[in-house]
Amino acid sequence: MQVPRNWRLQKQRYSLIGEVCEHCGVKLFPPRDVCPECSHGAQTLYQFTGMGNIHSFSQVFDPPNGHIENTPFIVALIQLEEGPMVTAQLTDIDIEHVEIGMEVEMVTRKMSDDGTEGMIIYGYKFRPPIVD
């Protein structure tokens, strides 16, 4: 993983900032600048709440580089409450307790580390919501 590239994506990955299309109102994550629904420009920033539910999930036993240390880990497709689907890891939960439809919230955690450059990348993961 290259340093400039991860620096560029830092803001979106730390706080789940996407975009909203001023033309048709669709909310976009990841940010993509051109609305896939109506092809107009969509560059107005939008802060997602970070709440969503699990659409699908998997436990990964055969990792790519940067994720070897925390293998096996759980990945999921999260449907955000504002609409978009996000791919992320789950944290603070065992695989036996994960279910489709389950509510989750976003937290910022260590995403990966690059063994060769010693660079640690932080970003969003999801966990069961902490209720007061």
Place this chain on the structure above:
Amino acid sequence: MTGSTNIYVSGTGCTKVGEHWGTSLRHLAWEAVNLALLSSNTKKPDAIFVGNMLSSSLSQQLNVGALVADFCGFRGTEAITVEAAGASGAAALRQAILAIRSGEINTALVVGVEKMTDAVGPDVTTAIAGGADSDWELAHGLTAPAIAALIMRRYMYEHSVPTDGLSGFSVNAHKNASTNSYAMFRNLISNEQYSRGAMVSSPVNVFDSAPDADGAAALVITSSDRELVEGRSIQIAASNLTTDSLAIHDREDLLTFSAAQTSARYAYDQAGIDANDIDVAEIYDRFGVYAAMSLEACGFADWGSGWEMAQNGSVGLQGSLPISTFGGLKARGNPGGATGVYQIVEIAQQLAGTAKDNQVSDVKWALAQCLGSNGGTAVTHILNVVG
């Protein structure tokens, strides 16, 4: 028909699929090219199109097009590499067809070559995962099997597929590969073995998942009518490439390969046929669930019921729609950017009647569909026998 030029397959060749530790990328390519040229009347193509996916990351080699041209004795000939992740080989054929239809060239050599064993372990897993969205999928630890697993779990949930309901694809693939001399896995597997398979990325286990391998395949295609087998010509009746989002989270429907669906529809249109006319199909069975969704996308099964075709035997060599007739990606093996060319070599054999123990009877129309980036690219070709 799009384009007035008739294009024929006049030569085919391929290497064994597997781990070729002692053979380099260029030697693999040459082995396949040599066989294709021997079986064709063509001695020198007008241009060379090479499908390759991983040489830049695993072999530190760019410009495989020029490398293959030079190494195969065609220094000076136009040559280019075509990359579309897992669909690279099929995309190379597509480009060759466009070039012939343009009128600039008459004869093309299409080569698919992949050398996975120039690296090992996580380096290979990471390189292959690059077919997905690198910033928004791979960065989170998603591998190719992990993406298939997310799709598979949802497929089984929404369509109420029983546990092991996708096993039929792997059992069929291994059965067909057992009589294919160039296949990687020639052992039979049972439903019980499938059930006990170790998890790669749950619920995808080792028996759901095609082996990444080395291999090369080559085709000579031409606008002059040449016979592959006495009295028969194999024609390319349709060719289409369609794209979708790379990332699966951006898809309109996670359980529809919409690029594959659109591509198949355009291809049927070009050929002037429909799904019912296809006698044999090589589809992208890299994972059992991809086989099921490809059958649905191509109109061979209703949405959500593709898996049943494997469970009821429809996809066997004697079934209503034989697939993976030489073992498919699952058991012939998946040499990345070469896979799409293997598929064409295989349906050409089915049409020519030279498939021996793997022959499907009375084949007039055959379809090959290859996917890249988990459905982000779909390439469909339809071939038929003329004369």
